[in-house]
Amino acid sequence: xxxxxxxxxxxxxxxxxxxxxxxxxxxxxxxxxxxxxxxxxxxxxxxxxxxxxxxxxxxxxxxxxxxxxxxxxxxxxxxxxxxxxxxxxxxxxxxxxxxxxxxxxxxxxxxxxxxxxxxxxxxxxxxxxxxxxxxxxxxxxxxxxxxxxxxxxxxxxxxxxxxxxxxxxxxxxxxxxxxxxxxxxxxxxxxxxxxxxxxxxxxxxxxxxxxxxxxxxxxxxxxxxxxxxxxxxxxxxxxxxxxxxxxxxxxxxxxxxxxxxxxxxxxxxxxxxxxxxxxxxxxxxxxxxxxxxxxxxxxxxxxxxxxxxxxxxxxxxxxxxxxxxxxxxxxxxxxxxxxxxxxxxxxxxxxxxxxxxxxxxxxxxxxxxxxxxxxxxxxxxxxxxxxxxxxxxxxxxxxxxxxxxxxxxxxxxxxxxxxxxxxxxxxxx
Numbered sequence: 493x494x495x496x497x498x499x500x501x502x503x504x505x506x507x508x509x510x511x512x513x514x515x516x517x518x519x520x521x522x523x524x525x526x527x528x529x530x531x532x533x534x535x536x537x538x539x540x541x542x543x544x545x546x547x548x549x550x551x552x553x554x555x556x557x558x559x560x561x562x563x564x565x566x567x568x569x570x571x572x573x574x575x576x577x578x579x580x581x582x583x584x585x586x587x588x589x590x591x592x593x594x595x596x597x598x599x600x601x602x603x604x605x606x607x608x609x610x611x612x613x614x615x616x617x618x619x620x621x622x623x624x625x626x627x628x629x630x631x632x633x634x635x636x637x638x639x640x641x642x643x644x645x646x647x648x649x650x651x652x653x654x655x656x657x658x659x660x661x662x663x664x665x666x667x668x669x670x671x672x673x674x675x676x677x678x679x680x681x682x683x684x685x686x687x688x689x690x691x692x693x694x695x696x697x698x699x700x701x702x703x704x705x706x707x708x709x710x711x712x713x714x715x716x717x718x719x720x721x722x723x724x725x726x727x728x729x730x731x732x733x734x735x736x737x738x739x740x741x742x743x744x745x746x747x748x749x750x751x752x753x754x755x756x757x758x759x760x761x762x763x764x765x766x767x768x769x770x771x772x773x774x775x776x777x778x779x780x781x782x783x784x785x786x787x788x789x790x791x792x793x794x795x796x797x798x799x800x801x802x803x804x805x806x807x808x809x810x811x812x813x814x815x816x817x818x819x820x821x822x823x824x825x826x827x828x829x830x831x832x833x834x835x836x837x838x839x840x841x842x843x844x845x846x847x848x849x850x851x852x853x854x855x856x857x858x859x860x861x862x863x864x865x866x867x868x869x870x871x872x873x874x875x876x877x878x879x880x881x882x883x884x885x886x887x888x889x890x891x892x893x894x895x896x897x898x899x900x901x902x903x904x905x906x907x908x909x910x911x912x913x914x915x916x917x918x919x920x921x
Contacts, residue, residue: 515554519573520580527571533624534598535608535617537574538584543592543916549612556617563618570621591915597624600665606672609741628671629664632679635688641677643701648724650678651689659693659714666721674728695720697727732767735784740908743782749813749838750905753785754795755806762806769825773832781835794904810838813906817843
């Protein structure tokens with residue numbers, strides 16, 4: 493059994509040999525934990541040798557590793573690693589890798605939520621990594637800075653004795669892990685901020701101004717990273733996320749049906765009302781449906797599939813990656829648990845059955861459904877098919893696609909899932 497010192501020496505030797513020989517660190521079950529724990533940032537390429545996209549990326553990725561070694565020579569800052577998923581299947585399963593190449597970022601040993609989905613070029617990778625080592629905390633110079641914070645953002649605010657405290661160091665780590673989900677601001681001058689912190693160090697959540705919620709104070713130990721991270725994530729990650737063409741692939745890759753509020757860009761009230769009802773009715777369904785909102789002007793094609801236009805906004809719909817289902821009346825969203833029942837009817841396949849076998853007119857449920865192209869009638873798959881991406885097209889191509897009234901239109905958002913022009917999928921072999 494190795495002690496901590498032995499593991500540290502092993503990691504130093506491994507990193508040194510890699511820097512001498514060049515290229516990314518080959519990660520295995522015997523060294524991955526040591527590499528993750530000994531570096532602030534670790535960027536990992538999960539690949540398969542039989543995958544042509546992995547083969548194309550390999551020399552570029554090794555070039556990246558050499559550039560990082562030159563530009564960031566500080567020990568423990570950035571490591572560039574790669575995992576052969578066929579040889580290290582346990583690692584691939586642990587980190588839910590099902591397509592190749594998958595590029596994931598780890599910070600202080602913790603996997604960040606978002607995969608890297610940008611350009612697969614050494615310069616693009618470098619730009620991405622440079623941003624990852626920038627500070628994720630905005631320093632407050634005076635209490636008046638609190639009044640100039642963006643009212644449309646969520647903030648985690650911390651007031652600390654000084655920059656050398658363990659509390660502040662933990663705050664920095666948590667801010668780095670959640671840099672894509674929330675904004676972090678902090679003061680480290682207790683004399684100037686004595687009115688903001690009546691006693692010891694303090695951390696609190698400041699919500700969006702439009703939500704009219706009160707600030708919530710963290711009551712745990714600030715130097716406990718896991719506890720502070722869990723609390724901050726619960727506060728930062730909204731129940732209802734915005735979907736755009738920039739994040740649509742990421743959201744579809746999560747594999748959950750979409751419950752989407754389509755609204756006009758300046759209609760913030762509908763979004764707030766939807767968030768309120770999701771919090772009230774759908775907390776038990778968070779693991780089975782993605783609650784989202786979208787600017788209807790950006791997603792005109794889904795509206796056309798539903799026979800709607802911008803003049804009909806706001807409206808609610810489900811895209812199950814098989815069908816689209818229209819919520820009958822958004823004004824009824826808050827009544828009698830109707831939103832919850834709408835989601836339950838999706839998972840019980842009632843919406844699907846009612847489409848294929850509608851009840852008599854006197855019993856007709858007021859739900860509009862739109863089928864997908866190629867629907868065979870088999871509705872057992874509730875989630876997005878991970879390997880049915882041949883139909884994927886770019887957003888611009890998709891928006892230009894005209895609907896043929898004689899052919900049932902296919903699911904809209906399935907077209908924005910990870911496609912075979914960039915990935916190979918695990919079950920192709």
